[in-house]
Amino acid sequence: MGKATRIFKKLAQFVRPTWGAHPENISLIYRQVIQPMFTYAAGIWGGATRYYCVRKSLKAFQRQFAIRAIRAFRTVSAAASIALAQFVPLHLAIDEAREIHEVKSSGVLQDIPSDITLRPKVPIKEQLHPANRVSIDYEEAYTQDDIDERTQNCPLKMFTDGSKLDGGEVGCAAVIYLPDGKTTLLKQKLGRTTSVFVAELTAIEVGLRWIASSKWRQNVAVASDSLSALKALQDRSNPDQTVTAIHSVLRDLRQNHGIDVSFTWVKAHCGIAGNEAADQAAKAAATKKTATTLNEFPISYAKYTIRKRTLASWQAEYESETTNSQISKWFHTIKDIGNFVKRVGTSFEMTQMITGHGYHKSYLHRFKIVDDPLCPCDDTSVQDITHLTQKCPVFANNRFEHETICNNLNINPYDINELLLKETPIESFINFIKTIVRRLKNLNNT
Structure with a gap:
């Protein structure tokens, strides 16, 4: 060692x-x-x-x-x-x-049953030859009129979606609108370890395989609200097994059936009827009382x-x-510290307040830099962070301004987690602390 x-x-x-x-x-x-x-x-x-x-x-x-x-x-x-x-x-x-x-x-991941294994990547030798891979592009649609315009030349329209509920259930669905006015609904319940990304891709694969096995031989328009899934399909060398499977189906549709497939990204939850129907179907698939398919976990699930x-x-x-001891007075959990740093960041002044290591005399006295830890305001009170922020009369005006702002919003003036809930109180607190630290040397020198 x-x-x-x-x-x-x-x-x-x-x-x-x-x-x-x-x-x-x-x-x-x-x-x-x-x-x-x-x-x-x-x-x-x-x-x-x-x-x-x-x-x-x-x-x-x-x-x-x-x-x-x-x-x-x-x-x-x-x-x-x-x-x-x-x-x-x-x-x-x-x-x-x-x-x-x-x-x-x-x-194998120790947190889940051993029969649920890591989702493998497709080796290069098992992927389609680059000359046989289909190049994919997509358009964008933000309204119902947009999607109608994008798909007007495709008699067959398919909307796909994947969903993961709060309880961990996962499902995917494809809603296919046929030229004769009928609708076909395809749903699958997936394993709880499946990511939303994989669910979105699986929905596209399920729909395309149904079209390949059906009697319809007309161009298809596929609409998905997953931008990550469409970008993955654009990558001709993507080793994901579902992406590879979709490329194989697309090649089969084009070469053996003369079907061209176009893709469109649609904005979710903006009133596009097909997308809303696919979303509801995917959620319903997640709660089906049937056995799950795709019982694998992606490496992202393991990392999470x-x-x-x-x-x-x-x-x-x-x-x-x-x-x-000092920092835990302000924050009880690592997550609380993360919220504070993300919202406020760190500064020389705030770090002194949070850690208790700064220019105040209780700290300086610990290291024998000053003779006593008493505050010059009354020569009896220990000059620590609590005294400076809540009691010292030297900073009474600044304290009154900060406490007034917090009291008007019914917020504890010295609870950082509460202060972070509103923009004005946390800014007031930061300015208050900066004022104390910047005036502290002069106060102690007097």
């Missing part, structure tokens, strides 16, 4: 020149360069994170980036700085990469499931960490 520590120190020397960059650039460098370096080939060596000394070295290394990213004092703990920077702890990121590698290798487990582990570490 000493070798791992030496490697981390070498990496720290290698990336040290980047530490003078802007905090946003530090975050970008970490996420796009540093973390991928550490998670590379984690499937082979990632098990080393079970050793305490490795986790300690990783945390110490990551802390240097986190502190610079949030512009914090260098005395802020690793756990607090990493949480506020929203960097997934390195040892958890490595474990996550290792688990994803194992899923790709074995095709493993990331949920990673975040749960991070939350458990955050709750058990004793050095998070």
Whole structure:
């Protein structure tokens, strides 16, 4: 394990020149360069994170980036700085990469039954020869008039949709409008691990296969509200098995039946009758009391499931960490911190308030920089974050303005999670904190 520590120190020397960059650039460098370096080939060596000394070295290394990213004092703990920077702890990121590698290798995800396996990619040798692949383009339709105009030269019209309900049920459907005025409805219930993307593609495949097996030999217009599915079909080399199957059906329709298929993207839920019918049919298919088809999971499902487990582990570490006493007063969960950072970002002033490491005398006294922790406002109160924000008479006017705004909206002036619900209160709070930090040095010097 000493070798791992030496490697981390070498990496720290290698990336040290980047530490003078802007905090946003530090975050970008970490996420796009540093973390991928550490998670590379984690499937082979990632098990080393079970050793305490490795986790300690990783945390110490990551802390240097986190502190610079949030512009914090260098005395802020690793756990607090990493949480506020929203960097997934390195040892958890490595474990996550290792688990994803194992899923790709074995095709099995431990969270689901073993008979549901990883959705495979189609090998190049099993794909259609490039000369036989059909090039696909699509038009766009935003209203009923648009789709009528786009499909007027196609006697056969097909609307497709895939749906995943809140309960996890998945279904797909194709609604086919025949030239004689009749309608054919095709529905399939899919496995709960199927993504909406795959459901949308499956709906197109089901509809095209029905047309290929029917007696109709006229051009077909396919309308879908899934832009990602249509773009995947545009990629002639896409290895997804459903995309490959659709290309095979399209080739068969064109060469053996003389049928050309055109595609149109339609805007969802804007009153287009065929799209609304397909949407309702897909939802009905998801709740059918029948056996499911396509009992596979895409790698995106595995990544989502493993990331949920990673975040749960991070939350458990955050709750058990004793050095998070100040930041945990403001945020109880990692998700709360993420909401704050996404909405407000980080700044030198806000970081001092959240971490409790700043220019206030209770902090300076801890490190014997000043003789006492008392606030000059009365020489009896300890000058900490709570005193400055809620009690110190020096900032009474600013405090009154902020509390008035919050009271008018029935919001706790010092609960960040409540403040984030409205734009005006959180802006008022940020300005209040910035005023305190910027005036604090002069106050203490007096």
